[in-house]
Amino acid sequence: MTKDIILAGVGGQGILSIAACIGMAALAENLHLKQAEVHGMSQRGGAVQSHLRLSSDEIASDLIPEGKADIVISVEPMESLRYLNMLKPDGYIVTSINPFVNIPNYPDMEELLREIWKLPKYITLDADQIARECGSVKAANMVVLGAASPLLGLKEESFAKAITSIFGSKGSDVVELNNKALKAGRDYAVNHM
Amino acid sequence: MQKLLLLGDEAIAQGAIDAGLSGIYAYPGTPSTEIMEYVQASKEASSKGIRALWSANEKTAMESALGMSYAGKRAMVCMKHVGLNVAADAFVNSAITGANGGLIVVAADDPSMHSSQNEQDSRFYAKFSFIPVLEPANQQEAYDMVHYGFDLSERMKIPVMIRITTRLAHSRTGVKRQETKPQNELKLPENLRQYVLLPSIARKQYRELLDKQLPLEQEAAQSGFNRYHEGHDKSIGIIASGLAHNYLIENFATHTLPYPVLQVGQYPVPLDMLNRLYEETESLLVLEDGYPILEELMRGMLNKGKKIMGRLDGSLPRDGELNPNIVGKALGMHFDIKLQSPGIIRNRPPKLCDGCSHNDAFLALNEALLEYGRGRVFSDIGCYTLSALEPLESINSCVDMGASITMAIGAADAGLVPAVAAIGDSTFTHSGITGLLDAVNNNSPITVLILDNATTGMTGGQASSALGKVEDICRGVGVHEDHIKVLKPLHKFHEENVKVIKEELAYQGVSVIIPRRECIQTLNRKMRQKAKAKLMDV
Numbered sequence: 001m002t003k004d005i006i007l008a009g010v011g012g013q014g015i016l017s018i019a020a021c022i023g024m025a026a027l028a029e030n031l032h033l034k035q036a037e038v039h040g041m042s043q044r045g046g047a048v049q050s051h052l053r054l055s056s057d058e059i060a061s062d063l064i065p066e067g068k069a070d071i072v073i074s075v076e077p078m079e080s081l082r083y084l085n086m087l088k089p090d091g092y093i094v095t096s097i098n099p100f101v102n103i104p105n106y107p108d109m110e111e112l113l114r115e116i117w118k119l120p121k122y123i124t125l126d127a128d129q130i131a132r133e134c135g136s137v138k139a140a141n142m143v144v145l146g147a148a149s150p151l152l153g154l155k156e157e158s159f160a161k162a163i164t165s166i167f168g169s170k171g172s173d174v175v176e177l178n179n180k181a182l183k184a185g186r187d188y189a190v191n192h193m
Numbered sequence: 194m195q196k197l198l199l200l201g202d203e204a205i206a207q208g209a210i211d212a213g214l215s216g217i218y219a220y221p222g223t224p225s226t227e228i229m230e231y232v233q234a235s236k237e238a239s240s241k242g243i244r245a246l247w248s249a250n251e252k253t254a255m256e257s258a259l260g261m262s263y264a265g266k267r268a269m270v271c272m273k274h275v276g277l278n279v280a281a282d283a284f285v286n287s288a289i290t291g292a293n294g295g296l297i298v299v300a301a302d303d304p305s306m307h308s309s310q311n312e313q314d315s316r317f318y319a320k321f322s323f324i325p326v327l328e329p330a331n332q333q334e335a336y337d338m339v340h341y342g343f344d345l346s347e348r349m350k351i352p353v354m355i356r357i358t359t360r361l362a363h364s365r366t367g368v369k370r371q372e373t374k375p376q377n378e379l380k381l382p383e384n385l386r387q388y389v390l391l392p393s394i395a396r397k398q399y400r401e402l403l404d405k406q407l408p409l410e411q412e413a414a415q416s417g418f419n420r421y422h423e424g425h426d427k428s429i430g431i432i433a434s435g436l437a438h439n440y441l442i443e444n445f446a447t448h449t450l451p452y453p454v455l456q457v458g459q460y461p462v463p464l465d466m467l468n469r470l471y472e473e474t475e476s477l478l479v480l481e482d483g484y485p486i487l488e489e490l491m492r493g494m495l496n497k498g499k500k501i502m503g504r505l506d507g508s509l510p511r512d513g514e515l516n517p518n519i520v521g522k523a524l525g526m527h528f529d530i531k532l533q534s535p536g537i538i539r540n541r542p543p544k545l546c547d548g549c550s551h552n553d554a555f556l557a558l559n560e561a562l563l564e565y566g567r568g569r570v571f572s573d574i575g576c577y578t579l580s581a582l583e584p585l586e587s588i589n590s591c592v593d594m595g596a597s598i599t600m601a602i603g604a605a606d607a608g609l610v611p612a613v614a615a616i617g618d619s620t621f622t623h624s625g626i627t628g629l630l631d632a633v634n635n636n637s638p639i640t641v642l643i644l645d646n647a648t649t650g651m652t653g654g655q656a657s658s659a660l661g662k663v664e665d666i667c668r669g670v671g672v673h674e675d676h677i678k679v680l681k682p683l684h685k686f687h688e689e690n691v692k693v694i695k696e697e698l699a700y701q702g703v704s705v706i707i708p709r710r711e712c713i714q715t716l717n718r719k720m721r722q723k724a725k726a727k728l729m730d731v
Contacts (some may be wrong), residue, residue: 060362061443065517
């Protein structure tokens, strides 16, 4: 099994938490993984991405080759399209539709969605709203991860374990919130795929 | 043993903790910062009493590490590539003093300049200094090379460089630990003149350093970090160093790599291995993340031998980091990329955070400078460099750490009066103090803004050596008390701040203005921690 995943978002939106969850879940299933992160200057409200590679075999490159990613997981609609050259022609985009507008020339939302909906495989969801219903908009990243989770080939309980070990230090209510958000995202995806 | 999920930086830190490290020294710099941060956060490291504090700059860090090595203990010093410029005097001469306790210098290069002003290759510094280099291809090697590097350093009595790049530093994977070693006992060098580089001693030790080069090459042939992989197609022989080897392998995931490959992970690269590849094949392709160092050496100036492909003949781009596609193309592969990101995507340039104190400081400076016109603000390395961009467009230079004050001196000498320097608190103590002393001795008509946000902000909020000391330092250097002004950079004090800056701009001597307000990021972090602690109490 191999899964090459591009994670996309804006600095501070929690894509590294998504990466950590998938990473922990993959490790629990004894898979190999490599995850290239972007730190430093681009974190300040800039576009951030992470290459995450899972495989039952040894992985060579930290970077996914262009045109080879299976999935783009994004917590922001414009960012979901930024790395489209990395996606396989029949790859999936899973993205929240909640724009992060910190530039004056942010594109027209409808036009963005039209571009996403042109692709053969996509899941678009109002992650902020679903997260709010779960208790806090802060868990929107876990909603998006949940929506992508059926595509990742990892067990549900592996994610639950990962969430406990990543958010455990923040208290049981934070763990519960994130688990709830993950499940809500997954339910949405299963019903809309 | 359970694998740890570690960044390349963290693998180096864990490797050092496990290999008997006694002290780590560093100044923050992307992509090297996380090495020190990992040791600082490690309970294991603190229970072992490992010294782990930030230094004022890379030179003081390098020298402190050299001192720990002098005393027989294992020391590590970490920096980004341009930090090695700052530490260069100590680094180059440490090859001639040699090491007593194991000494590892980690240099983190940034090809493609993700967070840097150039993409210089630290392997050049090592070659120039006759210092051996270890260049890991993955995080496990990074971990293992720390163990090996300390042993090599002690056995050969020489500092060892570990050279990494951003991609390895900031990429995470599972790493298996080795058995841990105890720290060394305090032990003085056998020869108490070993570190006294008087010409008569330095001459002798320099010859010894030159004599070490052949044994170092033999080490590199036997350590297992340079590997020769057989291949049946002799039309191309490939030299691939560090991460470049991974990109090569990635292109042959589904079929066997037909070409002979020399995988390079340790320098000086053994001549026998290079010669074998050269003799066996019709042409060479050299893959290096960084400058074309091996490629240039293989070509020679006249390039009259076999065909050598790489960055110099256009087979690979001349600059920027490599990736699997670039390497595949150099081998004649064709990639049909079906999807392209649509034209409506906009860039998100990095900018100062909402509520950042620098923003208010530069708005006041901009207004105070209106009567003099644009083009007279020399600045420095830090978050505030972003004020060069819209909407502030306040500054006109960013060259190297500390250059703001000294460039203002030179510009004022040329007649650009007033000239302004804008430097952060951490950058000021890194390399600004000596420049300020020059300005005082020169009585330069410059106004120095020391933007004090009480942290090293750009790299994520590490402790600043300047904390609580800025005014004292300025007074101590000789800036007159009447021309040291502290401002509160807030919108409500804007008019007042403009007035103070205007007054100091008009003063025909050295003024220091200190806009002081804590970094919004570190402040938020502290408040979150406080709230959490309160929650725990309840």
